[in-house]
Amino acid sequence: MELGLATESFPIKYRQQTEIGMSTSLDIDLVNIIQQLHQHLDPRTVFACFGQIMGQHLPLYGVRLTYKQYQFHWGQTYGYAFEQKLTFSDQQVTINYNLKAALVPSQTLMLNQLKDLVLQPLINAIQYQEMSQQAMYDALTKLGNRHYYQQSLKKEIARAKRNQSSFSLIVLDLDNFKQLNDDFGHQLGDSALVEFADMLNATIRDTDQAFRIGGDEFTLLVQADVDEARVLCNRILDALLNHHYLEKYQVSTSMGVTQWKDKDTESSLYQRADNALYEAKAAGRQCYQICAA
CATH class of the missing domain: 3.30.450 (Beta-Lactamase)
Structure with missing residues (x-):
């Protein structure tokens, strides 16, 4: 180092x-x-x-x-x-x-x-x-953990208020991850989490941050508005389809996206992105939804 x-x-x-x-x-x-x-x-x-x-x-x-x-x-x-x-x-x-x-x-x-x-x-x-x-880091995936995510989100909100700028939050989880564990065992499930985390790190920009906040749930802090976050979501979906290991075990992800607004708290921002994630699940999984409200 x-x-x-x-x-x-x-x-x-x-x-x-x-x-x-x-x-x-x-x-x-x-x-x-x-x-x-x-x-x-x-x-x-x-x-x-x-x-x-x-x-x-x-x-x-x-x-x-x-x-x-x-x-x-x-x-x-x-x-x-x-x-x-x-x-x-x-x-x-x-x-x-x-x-x-x-x-x-x-x-x-x-x-x-x-x-x-x-x-x-x-x-x-x-x-x-x-x-x-x-x-500050998740032992399995080496991504930032929930504590690091919470600290980073506070800093992003403070920066956005100070600079009168904005950013986006993406909440992701793996589709049918429990079934993957049941069918192939937890060791393969852990390997899938690591491969997915590595794929996220390779796909996001240097200015963005990726976190594993629990189980198969991940978050991304994106230094951009929802239009650019949409582009990132499409890159993630494409990367999954072209990832030999993840494609082999049919690992897919659903994503919820939202953009920070002036009156947002950490909780309200996350809740909006999480609601969008559930909409993506309801829409058939392996996709993303944007919550602008």
Whole structure:
């Protein structure tokens, strides 16, 4: 997982400041450094803070760290390069440094002191981020879960009010999903949910969001009016017909669509889309209905 270039992602106080004089003394305020590193829960911010501190005390152009699937960058990648490999919590950590000059022994000692200080707060921040993501995403399909949907819907309503714009909500479920489970078993049913979720992600635009809010029920937040949402619904129906796995087991979907209005609450918007979904079911399934009222 690429977590970006810290010097481009964080406030000025964390960016490399080449004009700052570098200390050659080992008499650095370790307690203050520890406090700085532990006060952040975003791992990129922790690493950016670490890079800025390193740049103050050592002739450093840049530093990179790799831990599991995570990669962090601070500064530049030119200059004298060397690499450290170490083990932390039974996981390998690789740190690559880019220096303006080779280090003298006192600077090497300082580098190792500072390096040891960053690992625990960085791992803590990564673990916090992982737990936060687990709380927001559905474990099976990797789509946003109901909680994430509710939070995202609140943000969309606030954005629409602020910008005097609009958006659409699509509520979907799989037709006859219980029958699919009964005929082929829950393992295949789970596979169908995963394939359907992947199809949704591949079909929506980057600005849209997909969620699994329970069972075989999904929602889409679409950054567009109902006319463009209609186009998306047609793309979803076409994608299902051309999806080998889902077509093989005759997996289809019904959809209800509505557009946010000024006086809508989260509940009223969802209820209108859900009513449209039931109209689609009544119309024979494998289709969509739009509720404009």
